[in-house]
Amino acid sequence: MTDVVTRIAGSGSFLPGRVLTNDELAKRVDTSDAWIRERTGIAQRHIASDGETTASLSEAAARRALDDAGLTAADIDLIVVATTTPDLVFPSTATLIQARIGMEQGAAFDVQAVCSGFVYALSVADALLRTGQHRRALVIGAETMSRILNWDDRATCVLFGDGAGAWVLEAVEGKAGQGVLGCYLRSDGRLKDLLHTTGGPSSTQSSGYLVMQGNAVFKHAVVNISEAMTTLMAQHGFSGDDIDWFVPHQANQRILEAVAKRLGIAPGKVVSTVALHGNTSAASVPLAFDVAVKDGRIKRGDLCLLEALGGGLTWGSALVRY
Known part of the structure; x- marks a missing residue:
């Protein structure tokens, strides 16, 4: 017996080129590489440069996921973006990505659940695909957390970085358990x-x-x-x-x-x-x-x-x- 299942057709990710090390942070706040590693396990993080935004990071990750799936924007009819650092209050980052990749059909919207956002977005997209409202989806988790950090607060500025990850999901006939x-x-x-x-x-x-x-x-x-x-x-x-x-x-x-x-x-x-x-x-x-x-x-x-x-x-x- 077959059912409609949501298959992961492809994945992609993107990180800004700028790398910020613990030693660099130690020059700004009262911390050290050893202190950060011991308490968090973090050695470095990537930081978006001027001109890079959540939408641009998302676009790069989305294109890599589409390439991995062997698909194009014409094959996608849903974009769900999980982010707490959108480019704008509105419109949604998802619609910005929709325009950037040339997707002219379907729907696009954001989900805000902070660090849990990708799991929330995955759940929403899975439901929409299983019920037949959409056929293929881009689900993206993307952040420029560096834009909302107090760089003088050593308790938080050492923890966060910027980046994006994306999945291409598709509704297919398959067996339960897939x-x-x-x-x-x-x-x-x-x-x-x-x-x-x-x-x-x-x-x-x-x-x-x-x-x-x-x-x-x-x-x-x-x-x-x-x-x-x-x-x-x-x-x-x-x-x-x-x-x-x-x-x-x-x-x-x-x-x-x-x-x-x-x-x-x-x-x-x-x-x-x-x-x-x-x-x-x-x-x-x-x-x-x-x-x-x-x-x-x-x-x-x-x-x-x-x-x-x-x-x-x-x-x-x-x-x-x-």
């Missing part, structure tokens, strides 16, 4: 003060700066992410031993290790790019996934577990068979 198997989304607005920005168009007429209570976020991340993944795996009859690759949100190496240990996932199955990319928010999951696909670790048929936690607080997980 493609996107399921997503699990949660949020708790009572925890807003743990991770937020100090402004917004309606309240301060500016974006403000990112602020975070790091220790509290760490504790919620380990507990909530673990619960989201355990629940999702149980819903589909899997355990940690069944997972071929764990592709987490690249927030902090210690969080990655703590969550993997809690779920019984072997360290060798964890895809970690945090050392080279830092936390790229909604871009981090598709970025890490694409790195592992391109270097040959993730192969067709592999079962992959994704997760993320971001401001809101929002969190979620996804199971996909690549």
